[in-house]
Amino acid sequence: MEPFKFGCIVGDEHYCVRPQIEKEMKRHISGGQNLVIQGERRRGKSSLVVKCVRSIRGMGLLYVDLLGITSASDFCRRVADGIVVLDRSRSFLQKTAALLSSLRPLVVIDRDTGLPAISIDARSASDPSSVLTVMNMIAAHTKERRICVVFDEFQDILDIPDSKRVLSELRSKIQFLADTSFVFLGSVRNRMSEIFAHPRSPFFKSALEMSIGEMYDDSFVEFLVGRFKGARRSVDAEFVQKIIRDLDGVPGDVQELCDALWSVTQNGEHIDVAKLDAAYRYIFAHEGSSYETYIRLLTLHQRKVLGALAAVGGAHVSSNDFLDAAGSHNASSVKKALARLADAGHVYHFKGEWKFASPFFCEWMRRRV
Ligand SMILES: Nc1ncnc2c1ncn2[C@@H]1O[C@H](COP(=O)(O)OP(=O)(O)O)[C@@H](O)[C@H]1O
Ligand SMILES: [Mg+2]
Known part of the structure; x- marks a missing residue:
């Protein structure tokens, strides 16, 4: 199972x-x-x-x-x-x-x-x-x-x-x-x-x-280590903590990456950062074609803004860094593009920061730009 x-x-x-x-x-x-x-x-x-x-x-x-x-x-x-x-x-x-x-x-x-x-x-x-x-x-x-x-x-x-x-x-x-x-x-x-x-x-x-928050707690780390163990893989708690941190404590994303790590390794293997790249590629092999479809439906400007978000993050989308990365001189057109991308469900704005809805789509974009 x-x-x-x-x-x-x-x-x-x-x-x-x-x-x-x-x-x-x-x-x-x-x-x-x-x-x-x-x-x-x-x-x-x-x-x-x-x-x-x-x-x-x-x-x-x-x-x-x-x-x-x-x-x-x-x-x-x-x-x-x-x-x-x-x-x-x-x-x-x-x-x-x-x-x-x-x-x-x-x-x-x-x-x-x-x-x-x-x-x-x-x-x-x-x-x-x-x-x-x-x-x-x-x-x-x-x-x-x-x-x-x-x-x-x-x-x-x-x-x-x-x-x-x-x-x-x-x-x-x-x-x-x-x-x-x-x-x-x-x-x-x-x-x-x-x-x-x-x-x-x-x-x-x-x-x-009610707000339910993220899952950064030790019990989630223990839970995941135990799931790996039950599937005859070994992992250190530190590595699992890193995954959880990288994925902002979002349980669905964490389980997806863990599933990929499990899929690209064998019984008895020890899993650490060296396996991460293979796991990401495993996810892209399954989801990459959807990402391509999303991209194809965007305007060139929206694509560049999305690429900038993947490359420099979304905490300061009016900064010169961001505008440079997006190849734009116009902060308001960047905002407009982000709003469109949000309507399409690819990004969201929360607590002052723009983020990709999916960290895997983000990583896929980062590797392309
Ligand atoms: N308590 C939990 N323990 C472990 N994994 C969880 C937990 N809650 C959610 N997940 C993971 O997140 C995924 C999405 O959960 P779901 O309840 O559908 O979230 P939402 O309703 O917020 O979209 C699950 O398929 C599972 O991988
Ligand atoms: Mg739900």
Whole structure:
């Protein structure tokens, strides 16, 4: 079995415990507090919340991923998919279907999994008011069991037609479910702020903001050393610390690099800095063609700005160093290019610094310029 996992929610042996933040989060969720957690991708937001909810005795998890959601009926469909995971007993499904009757639900057998599921009629659910039906269904279930509702990649709800109405339907219902904790996860900061920090948004100040931080702790170092050991590789803690530092404590990136290090080495081998280059090349062999596609879609100016960011870093993008590296005389056109690159998801701006969303894309660029 593979020792490292990345790009997905992790649990069990692929999950390194985070005692402090888990304790705080579990306390809030048990107390029915609504939470909002925003942060860049691959920080471990989803894994953390799922882990916490699952470890609260008697608490059911209704997990709804809104990534790429297209419409109100899509929202209803995703909630229906989530609710069956909570309980697949016939009585629960029948009760759920009855609660959703205006959406013409059917209890079916999922063709892929062979498990019972609830399908709803897309046309009956197309009006934003269908969101209220779905929320009423959740509310009815919360009378009988404790449920924590997690909306992941919540910012994507802004993309659907009628998003304003859908948001206010959601909010109006959530408001009355004081004992139920709703957790909103989001990965695009300014879009999440549009929902939670804008005074005119129905969600303004409706949830407590938690930040989960990076993973620099010793327990993560120990966890990774142990994973290598279990996969018959040896590493020193110092080397693992260096990797974590180089990758800004982002757990998804750290696991990806560790996976590459494991892949380019043999049983019984000792891993140190000498193996890093091969590991990076292993990652580029898998991801390089996507990077090339990204680059091809940029203007020449944007490409140069991205190259400058890889070469000199993004703490001072108006400095002469940066402008020279970008071959530009104009700080405002550099800023504009960075904003475009941010829209495309390649870079982000946080605490005064521009950064690549992916450190591997950054390293790939650095090697090209
Ligand atoms: N507690 C953890 N222990 C070990 N690795 C983790 C942990 N949390 C996240 N990761 C790593 O980060 C990756 C992304 O995690 P995920 O929860 O999907 O992050 P996010 O929701 O912030 O994008 C995982 O696939 C895993 O490699
Ligand atoms: Mg996530």
